[in-house]
Amino acid sequence: MSKNMKITLIHGQNHKGSTYYAARMVAEKISGNIDEYFLPKDFSEEGCSGCGACLHNGRDHCPHAKKVEVIFNSMLSSDIIIIGSPTYVMEMTAHLKAFFEHLYTAWLGHRPEDAMYSKTAVAVSTGAIIGMKGVTKSLARQMFYLGVPKTYRLSFGVMANSWDGVDSKVKKQIAAATDRVARKITSQKGHPTPGIKARFMFSMLRRFHKGNDLPLFTTDKKYWVDKKWLDNNRPWKNS
């Protein structure tokens, strides 16, 4: 992949602690072309209001569309998406979860974007002791359901609540792990393509939409028909 890959780097927190430094480290090792967002500073909305506007009328009808679009458009135009979250009560931060809730109609079964099918993502979490792996798994799941074929996971137990408090041995481990992932990404030939699970899911969803006439999914079905996904076209052919 080219040296000038564009990265969208989303921090699930406003402050610059261990998670910020670990996520920033991997980003800088990949490319200097970084669009960076901090939540809630750059997305201060609460979770999804459940109004159904995006499902029935399109994501541009979401009451929070303007703020969602800024970050989502950046993701769509990037080669790499990096999401960092401190582990909070064994989960990603509430701010990140709130952001992802606003993207549910861009999930595989609804109206996924072609462009997502060629991205590489990195999920980063630090925690004091426990739950970090679960957080990166959860972040990777968000990426999968948005169509991203490959997500690397980096989780670190730092036994600290600030970067200054992190032991130098752990900092070395973080440096080595971020090196490894950055090297894998920069030496990648071309972009990743969907694996068996994503293709299988697509074929199941395609079958669902072929037989689906439910009012709940009218807008989704029209999207699949317009994209010719019920014929022979596939989103990864255009990504």
Ligand SMILES: Cc1cc2nc3c(=O)[nH]c(=O)nc-3n(C[C@H](O)[C@H](O)[C@H](O)COP(=O)(O)O)c2cc1C
């Ligand atoms: C609200 C809150 C919840 C936390 N929950 C966990 C947890 O479930 N597991 C854990 O190991 N550490 C937990 N921690 C500690 C942080 O995850 C840990 O200090 C992390 O490295 C902080 O990252 P930061 O320096 O980027 O803020 C919690 C901290 C806070 C403030």
